[in-house]
Amino acid sequence: MPKRNDIKKIMIIGSGPIIIGQAAEFDYAGTQACLALKEEGYEVVLVNSNPATIMTDREIADTVYIEPITLEFVSKILRKERPDALLPTLGGQTGLNMAMELSKTGILEELNVELLGTKLSAIDQAEDRELFKELCESINEPLCASDIATTVEEAINIADKIGYPIIVRPAFTMGGTGGGICDTEEELREIVANGLKLSPVTQCLIEESIAGYKEIEYEVMRDSADNAIVVCNMENFDPVGVHTGDSIVFAPSQTLSDNEYQMLRDASLNIIRALKIEGGCNVQLALDPNSYEYRVIEVNPRVSRSSALASKATGYPIAKMSAKIAIGMTLDEIINPVTNKTYAMFEPALDYVVAKIARFPFDKFENGDRHLGTQMKATGEVMAIGRNIEESLLKAVRSLEIGVFHNEMTEAIEADDEKLYEKMVKTQDDRLFYVSEAIRRGIPIEEIADLTKIDIFFLDKLLYIVEIENQLKVNIFEPELLKTAKKNGFSDREIAKLWNVTPEEVRRRRQENKIIPVYKMVDTCAAEFESSTPYFYSTYEWENESKRSDKEKIIVLGSGPIRIGQGVEFDYATVHCVKAIQALGKEAIVINSNPETVSTDFSISDKLYFEPLTFEDVMNVIDLEEPLGVIVQFGGQTAINLAEPLSKAGVKILGTQVEDLDRAEDRDLFEKALQDLDIPQPPGATATNEEEAVANANKIGYPVLIRPSFVLGGRAMEIINNEKDLRDYMNRAVKASPEHPVLVDSYLQGQECEVDAICDGKEVLLPGIMEHIERAGVHSGDSMAVYPPQNLSQAIIDTIVDYTKRLAIGLNCIGMMNIQFVIYEEQVYVIEVNPRASRTVPFLSKVTNIPMAQLATQMILGENLKDLGYEAGLAPTPDMVHVKAPVFSFTKLAKVDSLLGPEMKSTGEAMGSDVTLEKALYKSFEAAKLHMADYGSVLFTVADEDKEETLALAKDFAEIGYSLVATAGTAAFLKENGLYVREVEKLAGGEDEEGTLVEDIRQGRVQAVVNTMGNTRASLTTATDGFRIRQEAISRGIPLFTSLDTVAAILKVMQSRSFTTKNI
Amino acid sequence: MSKRLLILEDGTIFEGEALGANLDVTGELVFNTGMTGYQESITDQSYNGQILTFTYPIVGNYGVNRDDYESIHPTCKAVVVHEAARRPSNWRMQMSFDEFLKSKNIPGITGVDTRAITKIVREHGTMKASLVQARDEVDHQMSQLQATVLPTNQVETSSTATAYPSPNTGRKVVVVDFGLKHSILRELSKRECNLTVVPYNTSAKEILEMEPDGVMLTNGPGDPTDVPEAIEMIKEVQGKIPIFGICLGHQLFSLANGATTYKMKFGHRGFNHAVREVATGRIDFTSQNHGYAVSSENLPEDLMITHVEINDNSVEGVRHKYFPAFSVQFHPDAAPGPHDASYLFDDFMDLMDNFKK
Incomplete structure (x- = not known):
């Protein structure tokens, strides 16, 4: 059927802030959908509260609303825009739930807005277990x-x-x-x-x-004419029991015979036909490894994380096709955009193996519960493509950026047998490494298969890797074996380790023996039809299909898997960099390993290499492409870290040079640079052992901020108040050494703000200054940020602008840099300089309307600000107030402390904009799903040092009608100061929760919790009590505040919404 | 492991490791894009005399089992894979891929760039190739290859030599074996058909004497014009007994009614071919294995096209306008491949029942 002409304007709901289980894949899906609808001539209105997305760029939709995805705001937009239709199936569960809510209120009917794609009744049928069970029974599909x-x-x-x-x-x-x-x-x-x-x-x-069953997924699509296809099926390495988002996954399925494959295909198509899905859908199945028994696990009646993975794994753009199906087109009339010859009514044939491995946040959350189950815990994932299991698996492993270059991990090597067995049986995020270690120790794979229920087919692949290792150890420099190792995915670095030589030596020998990778195309059809997809992966084979063009080309390094501290913001910047390169008439080549993102959509760049971001893998691409240079500023720390090795190998780094990157990142060089530029920083020193740290801290004065050097997102960073805690930290948190010193800084508890600057080498542009709501001590990524600043004096602003200029020029910045300041006693100090695009780039670009990453790319490629019409200095500020609020995923992560501190913990961000600060704050809280009830009780349990400040806040809460609840100490203090407070019992470390504040929270008698811990390391009881209180609040979905600054902000909002009621 | 060479008619040589039986062979080089179903494909008699390349890079993952044979004595010449799984795993597995090839005396080669081979075949069309032990006499082997004339009697070598029954309680169907896949028998048996399988050169008279309710023309290898006796037989049987043709059977049925066939550049081998039923618009994914096709040009007035491939618009099915007879190019019996089109066997049952009335 041709596309519908009776609708003109379509609204799409995005997925909002990034949380575990709903991440960058929806930016990819949403962007594809918006572009597909525009391509067909529709007017597209987009609502999404997440500014760090490509989909919220002005070019993607006709009208973009960065507003909270709540009934209140989406209804308002619907009334204003009056779209003909709403497409809810591309914004994850958030989009679907929003559509359901809208539908229930009757507004869609009232405004005559049609829901496109899968009908709500079908969504209900797929997601409501009882309805789904009835459906499956009626079509004879077995459920558990x-x-x-x-x-x-x-x-x-x-x-x-x-x-x-x-x-x-x-x-x-x-x-x-x-x-x-x-x-x-x-x-x-x-x-x-x-x-x-x-x-x-x-x-x-x-x-x-059904533990022990194989977990199999089918990504299927159906259109209104009942055409249905399987885009891809996937098999989990981990049997049923581990969430598929956390599992190691291979595509296509590996151990299924055609009988089994077709049986599950029939089941999947049977289900989507019965549900009458119109668009993409994910069907999860479990197959008994010893019979034809199977169970349907669940169905996701929308595009999902798995569909993004399947799209990247096959080249088949599911979200784009789903959008076209939603407007009435059928699969047999849509051209397959990969071949441009065949139709979308096509089941891709793969001639490679895809491996996906999840990226977990446990490097940040050391106390988090690492056991994997039905609850997804990963923040991101990597994908790798190879011509066999070993190759794709090892490429994926080294894409993870968790300090491993092979399926080998120090902790696993050091584990005793007891620990090894436990790690194999009780699945955690690092099981692959323990299973590999078990094989290295000679434990038979039959035994491991029995223990883990991992299919012996996969275990044999790990065994083969170990066999190659053993052969390499005794056959140094043997070319045939080297070739075998490379064909099976070994990194130069691993081979070097086994040969006891440098990776450079391995690389040299490879080149001597002509063992260099070729690049194969991802074409959806196993080479049966001619294709021109610019989408490649490396392998060691005969024919190279990636032909170097004559155009001038630039390689852009992506940011790898999404993790805390390095999120979708960097993918945003990468995509903008690509656009700017293309606008200058050059070829933009992307290297990245993340299947969820827009940057790995092959239609974004001129060429996409889906490869690990390691020196070796990047260098191989460079050898083939011979680019003008490489841009490293937009791929976060991942790309920046590659600058030095690449530069040493003679590759031209475009933009800020490596020695200047070093001057910003190396502690000593940075200190020297600041001295030279006459810019103050909080006093600090480095220490290589415990005693040195103590001596330095005494010199600087407590409190001190302490952290290992060279880290991202403030990992292992703490604020320390006394010597005892410092000694504890040095023994517990870090292994300091001359190579890995620890930084000890004076902790100035002042106002933080941050700046992103663009520099052409002579002139510096500051698009804006962002003021943080939480004072220094809370990681900048976890702070709420306000633009333009509301509390800074002109003198301070001038100083910030001046320091920024001096730093940008002084550090020879070409492109972009980010600077963090703290203002303490009216004095501006520089805390940190990141010589690259930061996570605030998308937010600031959107609120200032300056395309920062594109502009920075133009600088990198030799343009200057003046010629492009930008005036140096601080850009003029608009009338609106914009607030960026962090979003956390604590509900998904057991045993992770939600207390905010110098370590970053948020997974995403939302934005609120309005004419006043209060309104903008309200929106940002709403968008971040931190909804404060209009009345009720606020529970206070705060550290002694915070009591004075708490009093003022409590007073104001009481003033606008909230009742106060507090634990003994806090309650006594508030009562002394004339407030009416209901006192609740502390837990005091006890198990019994009756009558305590935990019961209060559980019973819904509390509408918000304010809990602070102070900087002094609390007693164990207080610490565990606090932890339990916070856990309780989070699991009950009650707003929790661990910084008084955030409390003050929400108070401001509630005050502005409340009318004064005063007797005469 | 010993080295083997795959020598292509165009002069390209691929070196790899030996797999399966130890013998030198020459045949027509083709590729199959299925990601599963290697056992069914290799035992499919339509690959008679051909060197079969699998585009999926790892073959043999789930071993070989007792159930998934499409013939007992496969006549595929050789197989070409990127990698053969050394430790297969599946609950039905009896033996490994390598063991299977050895037991069926089929040689193979592994460790070659199958994607590159596929692209060569795609661009130059199917061509002759030899799979040989790596020796010094490559030039000699090349000239031998070029001189080789491939046989045209594949149907004869694939078909049963004598008729045999496959009894059941339902409709009586004569299955004319041009190199049949067992899955056709399975589908008919599932519908309780009482079968008599007869050799490819059985005459119309012999068939009519059996008074069947229907005649099934099976798949088979090679060029349909190499089997003129079957064409003659069909001419006489049609109109008197309902007919269902599959693959080669479809081509023979079309030829018998005056259509022409042609050799395709590289054929359809795989099971993701989308086929549209012209009357309803319904699209099914089908399992296919053919190097020849019925031409849509100059199609005789008696035939109507019922199915087309949605991408290259090739003829995928025809129906006789006046006689109870139809045929399809693809395999509704699947194995390997999707079951989407299995309803055609039900259509055949209806056709027989309606004809009786």
Whole structure:
């Protein structure tokens, strides 16, 4: 059917801020959808609260609203825009839930807005377990024995019928939030109680466990004419039980015979036809490894993380096709954009193997519970393509950027057998490394298969890798073996280690023996048809398909997997850099390893190399392409870290030069640079051992901010108040050494602000200054930021502008830099300089309307500010106030402390803009889903040093009608000062929660929790109490504040919304 | 491991490692794009005399089992893979891929750039190739290859020599074996058909004497014009008994009604070919294995096109306007491949039942 002409204007809802389970893949999907609809001539209106996305760029949709995705704001936009239709299936669960809510209120009917794509009734049928069960029964598709529980008691009854172990899955939650496997009734009680709370419909599915089954996924599509296809199927390395987002996944399936493949294909198509899906859909299945028995696990009736992966794995753009299906087109009339010859009614044939490995945040959250289950915990993922399992797996492993270059990890090597077995059986994020280690220790793969239920086919691949290692060890420099190792994905670095030579030596020998990679095309059709996709992966084979063009070309390094501290913001900057290069008539080549993002959409760049971001892999591309140079400023720390080795190998780094990058990043050089430029920084020193650290701290004076050098996102950074805590830190948190010194800085508890600057070498442009709401001590990535600044004096602003200019010029910046300042007693200090694009680039670009990354790229390529019409200095500020608020994923991560500090913990951001600060703050809180009830109780439990400040806040809360609740110490202090406070008991380390504040929180008697810990290392009881209180608040979805500055901000909002009620 | 060479008619030589049986062979080089189903493909008699390249890079992952044979004595000449799995895993597995090839006396080569080979075949069309032990006499082997004339009696070598029954309780169907895939028998058996499988050169008279409810023309290898006796047989049987043709059977049925066939550049071998049913617009993904096709030009008035491939618009199915007879180019019996088109066997049942009435 041709596209519909009766609709003209379509609204798309994005997925909002990034959280675990809903990440950059929806920026990719949304961007594709917007562009596809525009391509077909529709007017597109987009709503998304996340500024750090390509989809919220002005060029992507006709009208973009960066507003909270809440009923209040989306309704307002609908009334204003009056679209003909709404497309909700591309914004993840957030988009779907929003559409459901809108539909329930009747506004869609009232405004005559049609819902495109899969019908809401079908979505309900797919997501409501009871309805889905009925459907599956009617079409004879087997589900796990299960029943719905709406109370804990019901759950127990169901479990008794089915038998333990039992799986709990709350309905309508993201990334399986709140689910889990229970072996006992006690565990069941706990998980169900929490699951019911988290489920917006108060439902949990209690389900038969099928642990040990193979987990298989089918990515399917269907159109309104009932054409249905399988885009890709995937097989998990980890058997059922680990969330597929956390599993190692291979595409296509590896151990399924054609019989099994077709049986599950039939089942998947049967289901989407019964659901009448119109667009992309994900079907998860479990297959008994010993029979034809299978179960349908679940269906996601929309594009998902898996569909992004399948799109990148096959080249088939699912989101784009879904958007076209939504406007009535059918698969047999849409041209396959990969071949440009065949139709989209096509099932891709792969002639390579794709491996996906998840990236976990446990390097940041050392205390987090690393066990994997039905709750997704990964923040990002990497993908690698190879011609066999070994190659794609090892390429994926070295793409992870977790300090490994092979399936080998120091912790695993050092583990005793007991730990090794435990790590194999109880799945954690690092199981692959322990399983590999077990094989190295000679444990038979049959035994490992039995223990882990990992298919022996995969284990044999790991065994083969170990066999090659062993051969390499005794056959130094043997060319045939070197070739075998390379064909099986070994890095030069690993081979060098086994040969006890340098990686350069391995590289040299490879080149001597002509063992260099070729690049193969990803074309959806296994070379059956001619294609011209500029999408390549490396392998060691006969024919190279990537032909170097005659155009001048520039390589842009992406930022790899999404992790805390390095999120989608860097992909945004990468994409803009590419656009700017293309605008200057040059060829832009992207290298990246992240399947979720826009930058790895092959239609974005002139050429995409889907490769690990390591020196070797990047260098191989450079050898082939011979670019003018490489741009490293936009790919976060990942790309910056490659600057030095690349430069040493003779590659031209474009923009700021390596020695100047060093001057910003190396502590001593930076200190010297600041001295030379006469710019103050908080006094500090480096220490290489405990005693030195103590001596330095005494000299500087407490409190001190302490952290290892060269880290991203403030990892292992702490504020320390006394010598005892410092000694503890030195023994606990870091292994300081002359190579890895520790930085000890004076901690100035002042106002923080930050600046992104663009420099052409002579002139410096400051698009804007962002003022942080939380004072220094909270990581800048976790702070709320306000633009333009509201509290800075002109003198301070002038100083900041002056320092920025001096730093940019003094550090020979060409391109972009980010500077963090602290203002303490009216004095401006520089805390940190990042000689690259920072995470605030998208936010600031959007609010200032200066395309910062593109402009910086133009500088890098030799243009200057003046010629482009930009005046040096601070750009004029607009009338609106914009607030960026951090968003956290604590609900997904058990045992991770939500207390904010110098370590970054947020996974995403949202933005609120309005004419006043209060309104902008309100929107940013709403967008970040930090909704404060209009009335109720606020619970205070704060550190002694914060009591004075708390008093003022408490007073104001009382003034606007909130009741106050506090624990003994805080309550006494507030009472002394004339406030009415209800006192609740502390936990005091006890197990009994009755009558304590935890019970208060659980019973819903508290509407917000304010909890601070102060800088002094608290007693163990206080620390664990605080932790439990915060956990409770988070799991109940109650607003939690761990910084008084944030409390002051929300108070400001509530005050502005409240009318004064005063007696006469 | 010993080295083997794959020598292409255009002069390209690929060196790899030996797999399967130890013998030198020459045949027509083709490729298959399926990601599963290697056992079914290799045992598919339509690959008679051909050197089969798998585009999916790892073959043999789930081994070979007792159930998935499409013939007992496969006549595929050789196989070309990028990598053969050394440790297959599947609950039905009996033996490894290598063991299987050895047991069926099929040689193979592994460790070669199968994507490059596929591209050569795609660009130059199917060509002759030899798979030989790596020796010093490459020039000699090349000239031998060029001098080789490939046989045209593939159907004869693939078909059963004598008729045999496959009893069941339902409709009586004569299956004319041009190199049949067992899955055709399975589909008919599933529908309780009482089968008699007969050799490819069985005469119309012999068939009519059996008084069947229907005649099934099976798939088979090679050029349909090499089997003129079958064309003659069909001419006489059609109109008297309902006919269903698959693959080669489809081509023979079309030829019998005056259509022409042609050799395709590199054929359709794989199971992601989307086929549209002209009457309804319904699209199915189909399993295919053919190097010849029925020409849509000068199609006789008696035939109507029922199915077309959506990308190259090649003829995928025809129906006789006046007789109860139809045929399809693809394999509704799947194996390997999607089951989307299995409904055609039901159509055949209906056709037989309606004809009786």
